[in-house]
Amino acid sequence: MSATLIDGKARAARLRETVARAAEKLKHDEGFEPGLAVVLVGEDPASQVYVASKVRLTKECGMRSIEHILPTDTNQADLVALVEKLNADPGVDGILVQMPLPKHIDSDAVVLAIDPAKDVDGLHPVNAGRIVLGKPGLVPCTPQGCVILAKEAFADKTGGDLSGFDALVLGRSILVGKPVALLLQNENCTVTMAHSRTRDLEAACRRADIVIAAVGRPRMVKGDWLKPGACVIDVGINRVPAPEKGEGKTRLVGDVDFETAVEVAGAITPVPGGVGPMTIACLLANTIRAACKRRGLAIPELG
Numbered sequence: 001m002s003a004t005l006i007d008g009k010a011r012a013a014r015l016r017e018t019v020a021r022a023a024e025k026l027k028h029d030e031g032f033e034p035g036l037a038v039v040l041v042g043e044d045p046a047s048q049v050y051v052a053s054k055v056r057l058t059k060e061c062g063m064r065s066i067e068h069i070l071p072t073d074t075n076q077a078d079l080v081a082l083v084e085k086l087n088a089d090p091g092v093d094g095i096l097v098q099m100p101l102p103k104h105i106d107s108d109a110v111v112l113a114i115d116p117a118k119d120v121d122g123l124h125p126v127n128a129g130r131i132v133l134g135k136p137g138l139v140p141c142t143p144q145g146c147v148i149l150a151k152e153a154f155a156d157k158t159g160g161d162l163s164g165f166d167a168l169v170l171g172r173s174i175l176v177g178k179p180v181a182l183l184l185q186n187e188n189c190t191v192t193m194a195h196s197r198t199r200d201l202e203a204a205c206r207r208a209d210i211v212i213a214a215v216g217r218p219r220m221v222k223g224d225w226l227k228p229g230a231c232v233i234d235v236g237i238n239r240v241p242a243p244e245k246g247e248g249k250t251r252l253v254g255d256v257d258f259e260t261a262v263e264v265a266g267a268i269t270p271v272p273g274g275v276g277p278m279t280i281a282c283l284l285a286n287t288i289r290a291a292c293k294r295r296g297l298a299i300p301e302l303g
């Protein structure tokens with residue numbers, strides 16, 4: 001049996017369409033364009049690619065993109081000063097500081113400087129706390145994307161309701177693992193969080209109806225670790241050598257061994273074309289939400 005592919009690229013395009021419609025309505029009814037500020041420090045090539053697609057898609061959705069590209073040797077005080085300037089700028093609705101930051105900068109301090117109302121990455125402790133409490137707030141983009149894709153996989157069976165399913169989250173980072181585990185609990189899943197000290201990872205995986213893999217280890221999760229029919233959301237973005245494409249060439253693979261997993265899973269996200277595009281679409285959706293909330297406007301349903 002071969003799993004159904006969960007098409008993150010198509011799902012993200014649909015979400016961006018609703019974002020574009022909401023942006024157009026804000027422009028027409030309220031006379032403003034939501035603005036997203038992206039801050040990139042240094043010249044990490046992967047980060048440059050992500051920032052470029054964020055900028056392009058922000059504009060495509062009819063929103064304003066404000067880019068700040070800073071040299072690697074930017075000091076922490078200058079970066080925090082820029083964040084504070086963006087906090088105070090009424091034309092800026094969302095602020096994203098691309099991670100990872102250069103080693104000499106304390107990224108916690110930078111995230112803490114972001115106004116929680118403009119924290120479209122959902123990384124500020126205030127927004128992290130809101131997820132823990134199950135209260136509305138800005139939800140981190142990748143975890144949000146994972147839940148949307150899991151719901152998509154169960155659309156036919158349960159109408160997208162995830163209640164009662166056993167979910168295994170592999171990885172416990174602040175950016176992905178922890179928040180996705182909390183979101184799944186808020187969706188009434190029974191959640192297990194696994195990490196590098198988990199004793200029997202394979203057995204934990206085999207019990208799960210939903211597996212979220214966010215470890216950063218290329219193709220770690222094998223097909224025979226999965227319960228037949230499981231829904232597999234592969235967050236991993238790993239660039240590996242691809243000599244078959246030519247000398248020095250690389251390709252992207254996930255944290256799941258797609259070839260064996262696709263034979264056992266019921267539904268699976270590909271890499272690329274799975275969670276990655278959802279992350280950016282959710283960022284744009286968060287920008288609309290932040291723009292409305294800050295101005296006391298009703299937050300539109302974005303799907």
Ligand SMILES: NC(=O)C1=CN([C@@H]2O[C@H](COP(=O)(O)OP(=O)(O)OC[C@H]3O[C@@H](n4cnc5c(N)ncnc54)[C@H](OP(=O)(O)O)[C@@H]3O)[C@@H](O)[C@H]2O)C=CC1
Pocket residue numbers: 142170171172173174175176177194195196197198201214215216217235236237238255275276279
């Ligand atoms: N698609 C997207 O939009 C995004 C993709 N990513 C990708 O997702 C992946 C994870 O990212 P991120 O959460 O930031 O990574 P981190 O490196 O911050 O966290 C990795 C987690 O995996 C756990 N882990 C590492 N090795 C093992 C192992 N052998 N067995 C079990 N658990 C292990 C770690 O455990 P411990 O805590 O014990 O150390 C840790 O909790 C990466 O490939 C990244 O590129 C990330 C963000 C967005």
Ligand SMILES: Nc1nc(=O)c2c([nH]1)NC[C@@H]1CN(c3ccc(C(=O)N[C@@H](CCC(=O)O)C(=O)O)cc3)C=[N+]21
Pocket residue numbers: 049050053096097098099100121141142237252271272273274275276277279280
């Ligand atoms: N403050 C902050 N917020 C983030 O959300 C954040 C970050 N820093 N740092 C790095 C990670 C990584 N990340 C991705 C976004 C899009 C794709 C994406 O669109 N991927 C495409 C392929 C892209 C390619 O070909 O390289 C895909 O999977 O189809 C991947 C990864 C966001 N992150």
